Amino acid sequence: MKTHQNCLLCGNTDLQNIPTYALAYLKKCSSCGFVFSERIPTYEELTAHYDTYSRDDSISPITLKRYAELLDYFKKITNLNRIIDVGCGNGHFLKVATDLGFETHGTEFTDKAIELCEAKGIQMQKGVLNPENYDQHFDLITSFEVIEHINNPHGEVDNFHKILRKGGLVYVTTPNFDSISKHILKENWTIVEYPEHLSYYTPKTIQQLFEQHDFKTLKIETTGVSISRYQQGQAQGNTNTTAKDTSSQSIQKFKSSDENLRQKSETNPFFKFAKQTVNFGLNTFKIGDSLKGVFQKK
Numbered sequence: 001m002k003t004h005q006n007c008l009l010c011g012n013t014d015l016q017n018i019p020t021y022a023l024a025y026l027k028k029c030s031s032c033g034f035v036f037s038e039r040i041p042t043y044e045e046l047t048a049h050y051d052t053y054s055r056d057d058s059i060s061p062i063t064l065k066r067y068a069e070l071l072d073y074f075k076k077i078t079n080l081n082r083i084i085d086v087g088c089g090n091g092h093f094l095k096v097a098t099d100l101g102f103e104t105h106g107t108e109f110t111d112k113a114i115e116l117c118e119a120k121g122i123q124m125q126k127g128v129l130n131p132e133n134y135d136q137h138f139d140l141i142t143s144f145e146v147i148e149h150i151n152n153p154h155g156e157v158d159n160f161h162k163i164l165r166k167g168g169l170v171y172v173t174t175p176n177f178d179s180i181s182k183h184i185l186k187e188n189w190t191i192v193e194y195p196e197h198l199s200y201y202t203p204k205t206i207q208q209l210f211e212q213h214d215f216k217t218l219k220i221e222t223t224g225v226s227i228s229r230y231q232q233g234q235a236q237g238n239t240n241t242t243a244k245d246t247s248s249q250s251i252q253k254f255k256s257s258d259e260n261l262r263q264k265s266e267t268n269p270f271f272k273f274a275k276q277t278v279n280f281g282l283n284t285f286k287i288g289d290s291l292k293g294v295f296q297k298k
């Protein structure tokens with residue numbers, strides 16, 4: 001088994017064990033606090049893992065609405081024309097951007113994803129982000145739930161810097177390792193999984209990463225608590241095995257309870273108010289499940 005000897009973020013060699021997450025090989029840097037998988041997955045391990053990914057192309061209408069709002073928000077900060085979504089999945093965010101008239105680019109690994117995205121009018125590159133594929137700079141880079149899958153954060157953010165124009169924006173989302181869900185669910189917090197996730201960020205460490213690459217932090221927020229994670233975590237705790245219940249049927253069942261709650265908070269003023277209040281508290285204490293950062297190239 002190949003392992004990292006240094007912190008992926010600051011290079012420090014004093015790495016502490018995290019007994020709760022020993023099965024996922026997690027270590028915490030004693031200097032900067034960054035948490036990551038000490039074990040380096042092989043190409044075969046990663047291929048076998050990602051082959052199990054579902055190819056479901058459905059998307060919640062509420063998510064599409066959020067994507068349009070997000071683009072509105074970026075437009076207020078800077079001039080927006082060329083957008084790239086790194087690890088764009090099935091291209092739902094970029095489809096919204098394409099329909100709004102933006103020039104859209106994406107990267108993905110599988111032929112199936114490339115095919116789905118190209119059918120949506122997105123210009124695609126296969127594989128990891130390669131700055132040499134682009135001869136013009138971007139105004140906005142987005143990367144939704146991607147950076148937790150990689151173990152070379154500096155290389156990735158350095159590439160972001162290369163393909164972005166001065167004053168351009170990066171928007172990243174990733175699970176929050178300081179979230180209240182992690183503190184409650186402990187070993188049953190389903191985010192921790194090898195080799196699915198290799199890097200685990202907090203508001204502090206994500207800010208540190210981007211600022212080391214000459215980005216200015218415009219916003220860091222943590223929002224939401226996923227009800228499905230609690231149900232999944234509970235179910236896992238109850239089954240009394242180490243195997244995770246990740247059958248697509250059971251995940252679908254759990255996810256539909258999240259979607260029901262989202263729909264209620266869209267249409268019912270009481271739920272909407274309750275959700276805003278909860279998010280305000282989660283963000284104030286930086287303990288929401290989802291960590292979102294907006295950074296600007298200096």
Ligand SMILES: [Zn+2]
Nearest residue numbers: 007010029032
């Ligand atoms: Zn460190």
